[in-house]
Amino acid sequence: MPRVAKPKPAAAKKAKGKLYAMPEKLKEGTILSDLTKTQWRIGPSIGVGGFGEIYAASRNGENSYNAVVKCEPHANGPLFVEMHFYLRNAKLEDIEKFKQKRGLKSLGMPYIIANGSVDINSQKHRFIVMPRYGSDISKFYAQNGKRLPEVTVYRLAIQMLDVYEFIHSTGYVHADLKAANILLGMGKSGGSQAYLVDFGLASHYTTGDFKPDPKKMHNGTIEYTSRDAHLGVATRRADLEILGYNIIEWLGVELPWIKDKLLTVPSKVQKAKEIFMADLSSALKSLFAKGVPVPIIDYMNYVAQLNHNEAPDYEKCRKMFLNALKQMKADNTGDLNFKLTAQNNSNNKSPPVKNTAGADSTAAASRKKIKKEEPTVMNDSSDSEDVINDSEEEVDTKYTPRRKLQAKPSPSPRFKATNVKLPRKAVPKQASVSPKKPEQKKSSPRRSPLKRKKIENNVTPKAQDASAKINFSPAISLRGGRSGKTVINDDLTPQPRSNKTYEFNFELDVSMDANVIVNVKRKKKVQSSNGTPTSSTKTSSSIRDLTSKDSSPATRMKLRKLNVDGGASSPTSNLARSPRTPAVTVRKYRR
Numbered sequence: 001m002p003r004v005a006k007p008k009p010a011a012a013k014k015a016k017g018k019l020y021a022m023p024e025k026l027k028e029g030t031i032l033s034d035l036t037k038t039q040w041r042i043g044p045s046i047g048v049g050g051f052g053e054i055y056a057a058s059r060n061g062e063n064s065y066n067a068v069v070k071c072e073p074h075a076n077g078p079l080f081v082e083m084h085f086y087l088r089n090a091k092l093e094d095i096e097k098f099k100q101k102r103g104l105k106s107l108g109m110p111y112i113i114a115n116g117s118v119d120i121n122s123q124k125h126r127f128i129v130m131p132r133y134g135s136d137i138s139k140f141y142a143q144n145g146k147r148l149p150e151v152t153v154y155r156l157a158i159q160m161l162d163v164y165e166f167i168h169s170t171g172y173v174h175a176d177l178k179a180a181n182i183l184l185g186m187g188k189s190g191g192s193q194a195y196l197v198d199f200g201l202a203s204h205y206t207t208g209d210f211k212p213d214p215k216k217m218h219n220g221t222i223e224y225t226s227r228d229a230h231l232g233v234a235t236r237r238a239d240l241e242i243l244g245y246n247i248i249e250w251l252g253v254e255l256p257w258i259k260d261k262l263l264t265v266p267s268k269v270q271k272a273k274e275i276f277m278a279d280l281s282s283a284l285k286s287l288f289a290k291g292v293p294v295p296i297i298d299y300m301n302y303v304a305q306l307n308h309n310e311a312p313d314y315e316k317c318r319k320m321f322l323n324a325l326k327q328m329k330a331d332n333t334g335d336l337n338f339k340l341t342a343q344n345n346s347n348n349k350s351p352p353v354k355n356t357a358g359a360d361s362t363a364a365a366s367r368k369k370i371k372k373e374e375p376t377v378m379n380d381s382s383d384s385e386d387v388i389n390d391s392e393e394e395v396d397t398k399y400t401p402r403r404k405l406q407a408k409p410s411p412s413p414r415f416k417a418t419n420v421k422l423p424r425k426a427v428p429k430q431a432s433v434s435p436k437k438p439e440q441k442k443s444s445p446r447r448s449p450l451k452r453k454k455i456e457n458n459v460t461p462k463a464q465d466a467s468a469k470i471n472f473s474p475a476i477s478l479r480g481g482r483s484g485k486t487v488i489n490d491d492l493t494p495q496p497r498s499n500k501t502y503e504f505n506f507e508l509d510v511s512m513d514a515n516v517i518v519n520v521k522r523k524k525k526v527q528s529s530n531g532t533p534t535s536s537t538k539t540s541s542s543i544r545d546l547t548s549k550d551s552s553p554a555t556r557m558k559l560r561k562l563n564v565d566g567g568a569s570s571p572t573s574n575l576a577r578s579p580r581t582p583a584v585t586v587r588k589y590r591r
């Protein structure tokens with residue numbers, strides 16, 4: 001049995017039956033002190049994300065809540081990732097420089113104002129301060145009966161391409177664009193610019209080989225996750241694909257994998273997207289009864305032929321939408337209009353649904369509405385002022401974004417790892433083309449015209465399994481009921497997340513995760529003839545005394561896949577048949 005080396009004393013507060021810690025509430029009026037000792041007064045809660053809470057905030061002494069504080073426990077990965085993305089790449093001056101270079105009047109790129117740490121109920125939390133934006137566009141989408149005006153869709157696409165161009169210029173991808181993550185600006189001209197928030201899944205994109213990463217497979221919001229993200233590969237084309245799925249949906253049609261209720265099985269969604277993208281013209285035709293909007297088919301075709309490591313031509317994409325606006329004689333300036341009329345929805349499948357929000361759906365009206373809603377206090381309000389000084393912000397450079405431990409504190413159901421059953425046969429049998437070994441071109445598993453042709457010719461949406469030869473990632477399934485929520489692969493893995501650190505000091509042969517064998521080899525120190533201890537990787541067959549001086553903790557673990565039928569053969573012979581087997585280095589635990 002693994003030995004508990006160091007149980008963590010202050011365990012995070014957990015909801016009954018949940019593996020994830022819940023964030024602590026910040027009382028209205030609480031003062032947070034950031035790293036530069038600037039004080040921020042917490043206002044009402046204005047949003048709850050998958051991992052933490054967002055509060056309106058003002059500089060202490062000022063009246064207007066024109067900033068927000070996003071606060072999450074320290075152990076929480078997404079905010080760590082988001083904060084470092086902002087600190088490294090998205091300071092206000094970086095954004096200004098980019099705008100200048102590109103000749104842009106505005107850019108929907110948020111920035112970080114401040115950051116710090118705070119102890120709340122003896123639990124260390126991290127917080128960031130950002131500008132406050134307005135309503136997110138998912139509200140308009142819902143109010144309009146699941147659609148947005150066509151002109152607005154194209155304008156949003158152009159603005160998001162600008163933001164992508166900025167993010168990609170820093171070496172990162174966003175990986176989670178969706179209506180709920182797009183906020184309108186505040187202030188006089190705020191309604192003309194949309195901002196892309198939530199960088200909790202931002203990561204460096206690959207410029208090298210296409211290497212699927214099981215640890216990151218399916219990350220994102222399942223409805224819009226790109227095919228590359230389903231395989232765990234961060235690419236620029238993936239961001240463009242995510243935008244593509246979103247704009248199709250905003251035009252009032254249902255994406256096939258949503259229509260077919262596949263969202264609870266990521267590998268099925270992935271497969272549906274592969275089929276969709278392999279035969280775009282007929283897939284889109286079946287979605288748009290009145291004809292496929294030209295910029296949609298052009299944009300999706302462009303995305304489909306991009307190489308995984310290719311820099312997208314953002315200008316070319318923007319022009320597709322700009323040309324459509326010109327043809328519609330629509331301006332690309334002024335407030336984004338969210339009010340549906342028959343004129344601005346020529347391409348939608350069915351007649352516009354009456355806007356339940358009435359005349360309230362322009363950006364300006366929305367800002368008014370937001371202002372009206374401001375006094376809503378979701379947390380306990382208190383007159384008392386708790387002054388909390390931040391403790392030193394530690395930057396754990398070894399932090400991996402996968403360690404996202406936070407449960408969603410909102411009533412909307414977030415996937416819980418405890419409820420997942422991973423099937424033994426994690427890789428479906430039809431998976432016969434490994435993305436690691438692209439058939440035609442070494443740079444991209446998808447670019448190959450031959451392969452695409454094969455899929456187009458042989459695959460019908462109903463009978464694709466035998467001929468598509470697409471490698472799908474493990475058949476993880478999600479509990480029903482979740483929708484539109486960011487999910488991180490780690491959430492899908494039923495590993496207990498205690499705060500304990502284990503020392504492995506013996507041979508361990510155990511199946512874990514879907515179909516993986518873990519073989520831990522202890523590095524044994526042996527006495528050489530001259531008495532100096534030397535290392536050997538000889539596998540120990542017996543459990544050794546952990547405190548014994550002649551042993552040291554395991555330093556390497558070998559993982560290998562089980563055979564598809566569930567059996568495991570000898571480690572050495574199996575290695576050849578399992579090229580994706582990773583070797584994992586285990587960090588030595590130090591007290």
Ligand SMILES: Nc1ncnc2c1ncn2[C@@H]1O[C@H](COP(=O)(O)OP(=O)(O)OP(=O)(O)O)[C@@H](O)[C@H]1O
Nearest residue numbers: 047048049050051052054068131132133180198486
């Ligand atoms: N700067 C901001 N100004 C105003 N509202 C904001 C701001 N940032 C976030 N929000 C609100 O809070 C909500 C949640 O924010 P965000 O998506 O950043 O949190 P999250 O925990 O990362 O969520 P998830 O991962 O589930 O998408 C947003 O949908 C939005 O309504």
